[in-house]
Amino acid sequence: MRVTIDGVQHSATPGQTVAGALLADGRTSWRTTRGAGKPRGVFCGIGVCFDCLVTVNGVADVRACQRLLAEGDDIRTEEP
Amino acid sequence: MRVVVIGGGPAGVAAAEAAVRAGADTVLVDSEPTLGGQFHRGNPQRVDSRVRHLANSTVWAVQGLRLHIRTGPADSPTRTGEAIDADAVVIATGAHDRVVPFPGWDLPGVYTAGAAQALAKGQGIAIGQRVLVSGTGPFLLPVAESLKHVGANVLGICDANTGAGWLRHPRAANPTKIAELLGYAIRLRTSWQPRTAVVAAHGDDKVSAVTVAKLNPDWTIRSQRRVAVDAVCVGHGFTPRLELAVSAGCKLADGFIAVDHTGATSVPGWYAAGEVTGIGGADLAAAEGEVAGTAAAGGPCPATALAKVRSGRRFAAALAAAHPIRPGWQTWLADDTLVCRCEEVTYRALREAIDLDATGTRTFKLTSRVGLGLCQGRMCGRSAVDLATTLAAQRRTFFTPADLQRRPIATPLRLAELASLPEEDL
Ligand SMILES: Cc1cc2nc3c(=O)[nH]c(=O)nc-3n(C[C@H](O)[C@H](O)[C@H](O)COP(=O)(O)OP(=O)(O)OC[C@H]3O[C@@H](n4cnc5c(N)ncnc54)[C@H](O)[C@@H]3O)c2cc1C
Ligand code: FES
DSSP, X not given: OEEEETXXXXXXOTTOBHHHHHHHTTOSOXXXXXXXXXXXXXXXXXXXXXXXXXXXXXXXXXETTTOBOOTTXXXXXXXX | OEEEEEOOSHHHHHHHHHHHHTTOEEEEEOSSSSBSXXXXXXXXXXOOTTSEEETTEEEEEEETTEEEEEESSTTOTTOEEEEEEOSEEEEOOOEEEOOOOOTTTTSTTEEEHHHHHHHHHHHOOOSOSEXXXXXXXXXXXXXXXXXXXXXXXXXXXXXXXXXXHHHHOGGGOOHHHHHHHHHHHHHHOOOEEETEEEEEEEOSSSOOEEEEEEEOTTSOEEEEEEEEOSEEEEEEOEEEOOHHHHHHTOOEETTXXXXXXXXXXXXXXXEEOGGGSOOOOHHHHHXXXXXXXXXXXXXXXXXXXXXXXXXXXXXXXXXXXXXXXXXXXXXXXXXXXXXXXXXXXXXXXXXXXXXXTOOBHHHHHHHHOTTOSTTTTTTTHHHHHHHHHHHHHHTTOOOBOOOTTOOSSSSOOOHHHHHTSOGGGO
């Protein structure tokens, strides 16, 4: 499977989540908080905390730990 | 007779199979793409082919016995909606980790124990190379084991309690469970450190070290040292996912759904099984599911499963008694420690809200904004109530820790999705 993360092509495997791909790429944070601008990545890992938000195919606020990658997905983070 | 089971973990799968065996038309709704819940993550389970399994499907609201469901990729506006009318419902939505706040718990590289487990089992990813596991309870052991499997060096497991009371507890004399835990201890060869906790995480953009403290029995700090790590995972037990039960009107007891021996809740037609009724592990969850699924379908009570439920619940009660959350964690916080991660509400801001005489959960939330972010207090709610109760007592203000679980929409919907719902669905 081919996906794009912040404009860079990556290969992904079925069952891999967006968070799984970002972490496998060595990224531990990809978003900053609205108030203090602090970095955030995965915290709860199961869809409860909303720390891990990314933009998928133009749709913002998708939980990276919950979304499975699909062929051709375009993932954008706030902090490329 | 239609039984709808919500949640496809050990409890939900067992409930659906029992209901279908008892002759009910059975639907199993689960938000994950594959069945198995938290315990079997990475090892998809099957369900009896007579059960209609709705994968990637989340129940987001209930109206009487009508369930509103969205199906499709997580958080996608392309999800489709459906409403199902049930004659009986089994809630088996499980739990998520509870983590008490500490300075630096919002730094990247700090994970919940469940996240470390889910990433290891589901994605084959180690959260770090030098990892500490901290919190309380036997769940820390399988987490440490999974971390080792994916190549992490687990520096130690810090348990804020001793757990000793539990092994000595006559009601916990459950040989299988004790053998399971001893098995972990032998295989892990990792130091297990009782009365010890990670009380602060340090780093700029990512955790690079933590403060590990020796604790007094009430969890206040006795002594501390710094340990270099590149990740830490923390779990202080679990919080049940109660939204649907609360909006259905089910009574709670001690923070879980109150059920009788068949899994029936206080609301006719509504049953519950698994960690939403108490924390006791996957085997107990499955036995509870079998009992509740049978009862929901009107079948005869399965005696073997019921016996398992009874002994499992005794074990669970002993477990809970041996792994309490002691109030000393509140002394770990600094003024600028975040309590609410979403709205970035600090400990200082909570204190100021109480000083302004916030006399109930609602005023307290509106003044401080605690619990008003995207997670709706799921991460911080219980800690915020504990802190507010302590602070209010010190200032002699009146504070009732009201129910912070009331969330009419159980899972976030996109505005576009809400707007596109047909009127009769709302
Ligand atoms: C992240 C995590 C990892 C864990 N890993 C282990 C482990 O490795 N070993 C162990 O012994 N214990 C583990 N536990 C403890 C575990 O919860 C229990 O052992 C067991 O899985 C509980 O079973 P259950 O059926 O009650 O709930 P769960 O297994 O949690 O299953 C609940 C299911 O309901 C679904 N769900 C929730 N809300 C909705 C909704 N509104 N609509 C539709 N579906 C919904 C969830 O997606 C999930 O699939 C873990 C807990 C967590 C939180
Ligand atoms: S990490 Fe908590 S929602 Fe994704």
